[in-house]
Amino acid sequence: MLLVGMLDSPYVRRAAITGTLLEVPFEHRSVSVFRHMAEFQAINPLIKAPTLVTDDGIAISESLLIIQHFEDVAGRSLRPLEGAARRRDLALTGIGIVAADKAVSIEYERKRPEAQRYAPWQERIAAQLHTALDLLDAAAKNGELTAGPELLPSDIAAAIAWGFCRFVIPEFAPEERWSALAEQAQACEALEVFKAWPIDRE
Known part of the structure; x- marks a missing residue:
């Protein structure tokens, strides 16, 4: 493949x-x-x-x-098979994906000529991003998001979303505001599987 x-x-x-x-x-x-x-x-x-x-x-x-x-x-998944743990992982994975989506939207909006930007839309997607980061940070604080030893899809989605935010729109994602999420992502980035697939910064 x-x-x-x-x-x-x-x-x-x-x-x-x-x-x-x-x-x-x-x-x-x-x-x-x-x-x-x-x-x-x-x-x-x-x-x-x-x-x-x-x-x-x-x-x-x-x-x-x-x-x-x-x-x-x-023939298997990284996600818990059943029950509340599975549902919570699905929810947190979705939040991580939303955070990445909104970060992408913010970056694309910034590429538009100034005259073609719509301030209410920019404010909306920034608010959506910050809400997603708030939720992920709270989950990291209470131990729902970790760096393993068994990584869940939500752990991966959260860490990657945070890394992408810090890469493309760091002014929208200051580490001091979402310190628990930043620590979780940093711990994930130190893992061999994350180091094998680093952000392409060229």
């Missing part, structure tokens, strides 16, 4: 780390949806990162579906 996309994307990075933890064999190719558009389009006409090309040549878009395929191949 081939995972395509740059590691500056929180979605590519989450898929890569999850696939590695599930011990699913795959290769990775760093292709930018911006700088290498034609190359990416030849792999997936949607030009969507991440894309997973399966062993039989099928292109799967969307990180959640790629992770689902990794779980299918592995």
